[in-house]
Amino acid sequence: MSIAAMLTGQTQYQAGTHDDDDFDDEGILAASIVEAIQNEDDDPSQTLQNIQSREDDLQSRLQAAATPLEYQASLEARYASYDNYCSLFHYILNSNGPVELDLPTYYWAWDVIDEFIYQFNNFCAYRNRLAKKGQNQEEIASLRENQQIWGCYSVLNILYSLIQRSQMNEQLAAIKRGEDPNTVAGEYGSRPLYRMLGYFSIIGLLRVHCLLGDFTLALKTLDDIELNKKAVFARVMGAHFTTYYYVGFCYMMMGRYSDSIKAFSHILLYVTRTKNFHNKSSQFDSISKTMDQMYALLAMCVALCPTRLDDTIHSSLREKYADQFQKLQRGGPESLAIFEELFQAAAPKFISPIPPDFDNSSNNIDPMQHHLQVFMLDVKNSMMAPVLRSYLKLYTSMDLQKLAAFLETTPDDLRTKLLVFKQKSRQYKWTEGGLLSGETVNTSDLDYALQKDLIHISEAKVGRKLVDWYLRNLTRSYA
């Protein structure tokens, strides 16, 4: 039974017993994820007595599952919330046949999945903090005994199970082929409850993989979803927004800055244009916080891969991060601190897939530090690019020795910097198909070639845009 194994963990917690050998425990969870769902047997313990009351019950339980947990929630409340999610999903997935309930709106399903992952993320951060401080012995003892609660395997298990139960990937593939998704949806997937939970679980997976630092698998999970305004997630603001944030971030971590810039610009522009429709919604606070984070990420990407932004985006960016943006674009060692600052403020709150080491609190490194460190290696490597750029822009040919003298460095050093500059300007860029595919393109408007010590520099210019001007004047002459 798929979720059943996960629930053993729950009973253990309730009975107050624990299994010291968490290896075995993880083993069971892992095996359960593998068997997930293909097992069509129903749990015999689930007997349906009164369908009507169950339906009401489910509605209120879904509502509870979509309600945010208090920020200061106690450990007990967090455990209890986890148990509620488990039994709710267990009921939805493993009852006698599909559960009957028409979802009132799309938002429900998104809110449930969103809150589920948020609480998971938050719990991991809480646990890590506690282990690092090593003060609250009572809570540490409790966490030590209940390592399976909010475990990665069980969270992934639930998301994968929801996707498989609803045949969501098969349905999306059918839509892509232009066929009727109902032909492959099956008994479960044809119902809105399962369809929506399955669909948003895919976006949930994108998020969880990204939080664990697996950026390529994160993008891979979206293979069957086409990123455009017609996609289902675009109907739910929060989902639309979250998807682009994580897609943009994953691209950034893959060094595909131009794809990242495209993703961030797209969603920021969309939100700016539709702001008036959203600013009354309760989610708007969290949306505007995420927007600020995306502007920060965008600033970093543009510094690493100079790109002309949409005018609206560009002016908002300068409004929000004027000082930092300028320093980032100037490059050099002074920009490093800004990169670190913005990354820590704008990256998702990474989690560690395994419980912390409670015995040696100093062994617990914040996963954020780890990912930041790896990212900064790449940034350090390209931090001189803006300085080089500013010089190269001035000439069409230049002697290497002379330029080295200007930059107060050695010709050998300058040559390696030029080589790096070239490598960084060649990036994978998406053109069609899955998000992981792409072609190598030149993303820079500046290019160069070395003939021994002579640098030939070329520039890609954008010709004058006449059509807009022509049309504007034409309209004026009509009036």
Added chain:
Amino acid sequence: MVSFDHAEERPEHITNILNGLDRYNPETTTIFQDYVAQQCEYGTYDCYANLALLKLYQFNPHLARDETITNILVKALTVFPSSDFSLCSHLLPPSLLNPPPNSQVSDLAEAVQKLSGLSTLLESCQFKEFWNTLDSDDLYADLIADIAGFEDVIRTRIVGVTASSMREITRELLESWLNLDGDKFDEFVKETAGFTIQDDVVFVPLNKDNEAKPTITRENVKFDQFSRVIKRAYEQPA
């Protein structure tokens, strides 16, 4: 067009694991490990599968094998300047790159930091320093021992970087970048790289990256842009 999750010559049983939930099954660890060994031996490369193995290690630290981790990282070096090395680093336990203070550095942590150093040298195109570092410590020789033809693959990558930036380069400089001289240098540069040598200068054939041709992007005018003007012309006949 290339997709990151695509790999030439990936065996079918690996494809099946990667596409299903078995990629989380700790029992597949050994299958992936054998696959890494196979990549090392036959010079193939499959980053997407290797990341899946690192993820299994991430979830089940007790299964992790030091040798396989370092082999995956060395394989990632052979495809620089791609981002594979950093993608692998993201999935490593944080304590390897960032050892906690006052603790003894494990052999694995030392190896990972050494490899990360090599990666930085390659990424920052300091090829001469890369070869010097590689020769400076016996540990490096141990780390790359399993990877067949490591040095020649790295040379091919350096040739790629050179070809994208250079039209002409002095023999002396390229010798130091490739860590080759004499006849071996001549052979490698002519046969493998396809460059030509005249006296002390190596000539790189023109390609789309070392052309550096100025371009002007012209406006792309679509008929749709004029639709309003044309519509208006019908609405208000002069």
